[in-house]
Amino acid sequence: MRATLRWAHSDLRTHRGEALFLVLATAGIVVSLLLATALFGYATNPWQRVFAESRGAHVWIHTSESAKVGRLTGLDGVDSVAGPYSTAAATLASRGTRAAVELRATPDRPTVGRPLITSGRWLNARTPDGVVVESSLARALLAEPGDTLTLPGTGRTVTVLGVADAAEPRYHAGERAGLVWALPSAVPHPTGRVIGLRLTDPADTDYVVQRAVTVLGAGAVGEVSTWQQARAEAQGDYRLLGQVLGLFGLGALIAAGLAVHGAIATRIRGHLRDISVLKAIGFTPGQVVRVFLSQHLAYALLGAVAAAALTETLGSRFPGGLGDAVGVWQGLPGYTAALFAVPVGAVLFIGATTGLAAWRAGRVPPVPGVRPVGARGERVPGGVRAVPGTRAVSLPGGQLSALSRRALGTRLSPALVLGWHTVVSRRLRSVTTVARLALPLLLIVVAMSAWTTIDRFHSSPERIGLPAALTVHANDGLSERGTRALLDRDPQVAAAYPGLEVAALVPGQTATIALRGLGTRQDPYPYALAEGRPARGDDEAVAGQGLLDLLDVRIGDWVRLTVGDQPQILHIVGRSIEPENAGRVVSTSLDTLRQNDPRLTPTLYQVRLRPGADPRAVAARLTAAGHGRLDVHAVANPADGLSPLRGVVAGLIAVLALIGLIELLTAIGGTVREGERDLLALKAIGLSPRQITAITVTATGCTALAAALVGTALGTPLAHWLINAQGRSSGIGSGIAQAPSPALLVLLGAAAVLGATGLAALPAARAARRRLADTLSAVA
Template sequence: MRATLRWAHADLRTHRGEALFIVLATAGIVASLLLAAALFGYATNPWQRVFTQSQGAHVWIHTGPSADPRRLAEVDGVTSVAGPYPTAGATLESRGTRASVELRGTVEPPAVGRPLLTAGRWLDVGAPDGVVLESSLARALWAEPGDVLTLPGTSRTLTVRGVADSAEPRYSPGERPGLVWALPSALPRTTGGQVTGLRLTDPEDTDYAVQRAVTLLGTGAVTEVSAWQQARAEAQGDNRLLGQVLGLFGLGALVAAGLAVHGAIGTRVRGHLRDISVLKAIGFTPGQVVRIFLLQHVAFALLGAVLAAALTEGLGSRIPGRLGDAVGVWQGLPGYTAALFAVPVAAVLFIAATTGLAAWRAGRVPPVPGLRAAAPLGGRLSGLARGALGLRLPSALVLGWHKAFTRRLRSLATVARLALPLLLIVVAMSAWTTMDRFHSDPEQIGLAAGLTVRADDSLSEPGVRALLARNPQVTAVHPGVEVAALAPGQTGTIALRGLGTHEHPYPFSLAEGRLPSGPDEAVAGQGLLDLLDVRVGVWIRMMVGDRPQILHIVGRSIEPENSGRVISTSMDSLRENDPELRPSLYLLQLRQGADQHRVAAALTASGHGHIDVHAVTNPADGLSPLRAVVAGLIAVLALIGLIELLTAIGGTVREGERDLLALKAIGLTPRQITAVTVTATGCTALAAVVVGTALGLPLAHWLIDAQGRSSGIGAGIARGPSPVLLVLFGVAAVLGAAALAALPAARAARRRLADTLSAVS
């Protein structure tokens, strides 16, 4: 053991640079994985983030005005109480959109269930009509700080002072009122009741705490109870896609990081073959050699992992931008401590396993250092290389290309390890491009209409269409109706829509088949086809109330609504079964670049209170956090690729030391020898870029379309990066690799002949 430690110490002093590289590589990879975990937790669990930052209440209890909710502080397991706050129901209108709301009276932001301002300011007693809107309600009303809200039926107005996030259940039209914080003086004198928030010692005892609270106050005093599990389930339901995408990237980054570490250790062991032979010649057994390398690299890995964990814990939250915010929030989420411990431990164990394999190979090295030098230097030139030299191509380029692919297995392994992070970056760019398409071309993903209008019974169908068509920003008005239908043998319902007419058909976005053009023809979403286990071309019979409706599915449309469980036909086809059918809504197509807010406000004003205008929800709005997260993951993958590239450069330079004498003997200058190594590195990077792009593009399309199918939207939504962007990506990768290889290659080319002889002896 003493001899082992002494050799390890001597090796460390001799190869400080390699040891430092292994430590920094391990620290970089572990830090990358920790940052990826932080980004994952930050983006996939926004509700938990808001709940943690706002000290959210586990239970909100609504009571009548005569109840005494202050007694709830006496319930066992309650650590703190928010409120009670007076409440009142109301209806607010903004830009023609109405929403039912709950006005909650408060002056200062509460300590428990504190709203987190995302825009504007908090309430001010100097502005008695100011309110703060919960973010989901603000989006539904298209309201921003400074906007004026009206209360229909009254002359009163409220001014939006701010928008805030809350961990309470979100606004749902027709099901749950939106949350509005206001000064108590702004509430009607006859309040609707009170609401109290309870924060518990053990969140899992929520049901027991609610039972005790209801028993304490009396069953008749409690009007509504909402628990944190319900709010979390509603909020997390919209983040399934985000979680799946980030989970895929996290898994890919872990595999790429592990392969990068394995490549770095294998390269270092190959660089010590002469030292290993000397050790065996002086009496070291294969087991001792294995232990030397295993202990060394496990120690390096442990030092790097501890360094990464310490830096992430101490400085991670200070990183500028969203990444620092993600780390800061992640540190307050449940499971942070376990992840901070598990990720470095898993990395060290993985490195120990890969080191054991490489060390086992080192233990099999023969104790005769001269045998390796007897091998042909650089390998024999291939016929293609000899032909290229015969064409008088630059010898440095030909030899560099030959050097990059001389050892096929090793070259293929290097290309594969470098191609994996590049492949994942291509997938990430494809995801980014697909999200941009959702925003820039919504008509291609089933969102041809920008506004939905509903009119009351006082207006006739021709009158409504004429009123809407008078707006110069409206290019088309499509009458429509949506009803619930029951398919035979199904216990659930599907959405049956009639949109447009035969003369003016609605522009459905098709991924398969053709548009409906004749009577009883329809298009269906992927979710409906999967539900009924049918394909395009079949006839289906469904029940609409007590009337049967038979339709021929001639195409599959991209349907972002109702999980794709939608079948759409024309109004004329539905009227054949029900001649008295009237449109219940109108879908408006707008001119390119038209402002939805202004068009909605203008239509509302021209309708004199007889129409309600709503914006068509774009599913990409819920994916906005994914942009910053994808950018962060691209940075993590780039770091892993950089580590692998530095490993490949180190191995190429070290192996080139044996060929240095031969290259100088044939008359190559140091600059040409440097060009050989740079060209070899550039060829390796180019091969990795080609492989990563060739595999990444179809993989990205398959993954995105598979997610589209599973969500019911349907395949056909994936879009890859533009060819120009892919070319720029490839050029940057190759030029970056060549630039990184230039300095170590130049240093190696200028080594003295005596040093070169010692390296190959």
């Protein structure tokens, strides 16, 4: 045991930097995996908790006021109902912020779909104008219990009694109205009704919706929302962040395992004589294997424990939503098990790769083999010929190839030629080194692509389906002409596209999707198309990926949608990039919708601003110009929720760079040790220490260059595939991936090559200046 500890201590002193990098890389990998687990838990469990505690309804159906919703209580598969409740559309304003809301007349606190009060209290008759506001709407309005909210244009005010969570779709400015519970007296003029259905089997959701629409009649149904939609919306960007972290964490773990495997294999090749001595003095093969295995398991364990401790103590203090996610995750039932299982899994994986490499050390014979020498009488650079009858010496990589000999006959430096020959001649070893080094570089390219794609969402929103910066709704009887005049009067408004968005029933009447009519044939809306062509003719439309998947249709198909009791038959001619409503959107021109249903009139304007205009300033100016008759909202950019991903990507790049550094140090150490054996031959043919150093530096640089080319060539298409696959699964659709600029990729490759050559220069120079007596002992 003492000899084993002394050997491990000596090896640690020799490879301090490599040990430190292994500990840091393992810590970074385990932290990323723990954060991925936290984000997955945060994305799923909060909504699931609210749904369970509130006995949430699986289906919410909005109907007309005259619909006979009482018939739904006897449907097969319906366990219980919430409501029906009368509803009215309204606008609430607070602290200069306005929001479209649905006032829901709720005489008693529900038993199904019961709002969970997070602050304040529930409704009571002593405060007839009191309301309870859904939490996401409360955050948008900056409203708290006790605040007074106004209803612009009515002269009415309401008092916030409480804020509550609900397992229903959340408020999104300009896209979905917020939810407000009020007493029936506070909803004097209801315009519709809503009923919630809690099912005996959630898997029957589509069937129950279809039956409900059949019973009520398609003309009576305005909108249908299901628990699957609410859950997917609640998970939102956190699930995406978890997927990104998990993907890169697993990739980095594999890269770290390969790096450890390569480091041990290289160290074994450089210490064959030492291992033979250990066996000669009584070490068994199992003891030799345990030396390497225990040493690297200790590094991995130290990094994993540090990562778990960091996540436990500082995880909830991470900036932004990442810290909130970790804080919630720490209170979930499976937190302790995950905090233990993830580090243990990482250590076991590294231990498996370590054991595979250490097994080779156990097979080293007690008597080291004789190193093969060069052919007798072989001509070497400089015209020197090995003397017959004497011990021959070998050149780096063995016998020179014909190409290398021709290169030496030119004006090329012998050091460059021999460095390239060293890499090419050791094909298997060089290929494995390039592969191990290319993997972290490949993942860095993927991470850079994710960063570039997010920047594209911010810098060029029109290319990802967001050409308009503002959404404007007219209130209080403001005419279409008056609204258009107000918009055209602003100098920073480039274009205003009239339109409307209605809920439409899909074929089979199992769900509702968004049917959007924007622009006219004379002034078409600039949709961002990924496939197909724009909708120019009658009955032509473009659709998001989410709708194509929902209806199982393709470009060129016809779809029949139902708005109230009016059918809309549209020809899908293109696929648009749709970041809203999970891509479940069909878009056409306003003229086409009016042609099919003349009763439809514009209800909104999508406003495109001039370059450099501030959306907030323009929104404030339009609101003031409209004297409270315009609701102006900035169009939400999905990249806003991905802002934590920038810091995550930066951290992952740092971890991957550490892993690449470990692999570089391994490659450099192996090349230097191999070069020490050839030092006599190189000095014998007249090469100076500087030229001998250049051989090692060139070999390392060529390896790094090959790895950079492979990593870039494979990482760019892989990044496109991964990002577009995520876009398809989220409903936005493919076509959103953006590769880093060629200059950035060249900079990455240059940094890898320059870093490799810089790291190799010092150890190579030291080896080249060794005394001849030391060199003779190394090759003896």
